Amino acid sequence: MSxxxxxxxxxxxxxxxxxxxxxxxxxPMGGALAQTPKRGGHLIAAMGHGSTSDTLDPAILDNAYxxxxxxxxxxxxxEVAPDGSLAPELAESWEATPDAKQWRFKLRKGVTFHSGRAxxxxxxVNSINYHRGEDSTSAAGPIVAGIADIATEGxxxxxxxxxxxxxxxPFILSDYHR
Numbered sequence: 001m002s003x004x005x006x007x008x009x010x011x012x013x014x015x016x017x018x019x020x021x022x023x024x025x026x027x028p029m030g031g032a033l034a035q036t037p038k039r040g041g042h043l044i045a046a047m048g049h050g051s052t053s054d055t056l057d058p059a060i061l062d063n064a065y066x067x068x069x070x071x072x073x074x075x076x077x078x079e080v081a082p083d084g085s086l087a088p089e090l091a092e093s094w095e096a097t098p099d100a101k102q103w104r105f106k107l108r109k110g111v112t113f114h115s116g117r118a119x120x121x122x123x124x125v126n127s128i129n130y131h132r133g134e135d136s137t138s139a140a141g142p143i144v145a146g147i148a149d150i151a152t153e154g155x156x157x158x159x160x161x162x163x164x165x166x167x168x169x170p171f172i173l174s175d176y177h178r
Contacts, residue, residue, distance in 0.1 A: 058176075059131060059138035067176050073114075077105055077124070077158075077173040086170055090119065091158075100165035105158045105173075121152040143175055 049063040058074055061067050077091040091105040111119040131138040132147060146169075149161040162169065 058127075059136070059140065061139070061176065070176055074176075075111070075119070076175070078170050079174050080171065086174070089174075090124065091173075094170050096167070096169070100167045100169065101162050103160045103162070103169050104153075105160070105170075107156045107158065109156065121155065121158060124158060125150050125152065140175060143172055 047065050047068060049065040051063065051065075053062070054066050054069075055061070056066075056069065056073065058070055061070050075090045077089060078094070079087050079089045081087040088108070090107055090111055092108040094103060094105045096103050107119070107121065107124065113119060128144060128147070128150060130136070131140040131144050146162050146164065146166060147160055148163045151159040151161070153159055160169065166172070
């Protein structure tokens with residue numbers, strides 16, 4: 001079948017030709033650029049939306065740039081995996097009462113801040129409470145409004161009591177505001 005119809009390149013011919021050219025242009029010439037990978041170097045990434053009002057305050061992240069930085073520096077109890085399932089992050093496990101009104105999260109051991117100080121239950125409680133309360137102006141306030149109480153047990157367990165059952169509560173704790 002001819003790529004040219006009536007003296008003109010048809011749509012299918014154009015797509016075949018440009019696809020072949022793009023594939024050929026992307027193939028390495030003469031093998032891999034580095035036969036043996038080396039540690040180090042720099043990754044430079046560009047991203048729009050940065051502004052002079054950018055902040056690391058998780059209560060007021062207002063653009064894609066700030067949210068990207070927050071994901072890099074702030075931890076959450078859970079995270080949503082690429083397949084949409086829930087995966088542990090700071091929490092290593094969680095379980096609920098049958099009515100989903102109370103949730104117990106066990107924190108992973110050995111998690112530290114950039115300074116090397118260990119992350120404690122109190123740190124996690126304070127972080128979540130930052131978004132709760134009458135005086136909070138956090139955009140995450142409505143998300144955590146259903147938390148009636150946060151208690152701790154031992155040195156590795158958080159107990160959330162909710163005002164009503166919520167089977168999706170572990171997903172809520174993956175929100176970027178945390």
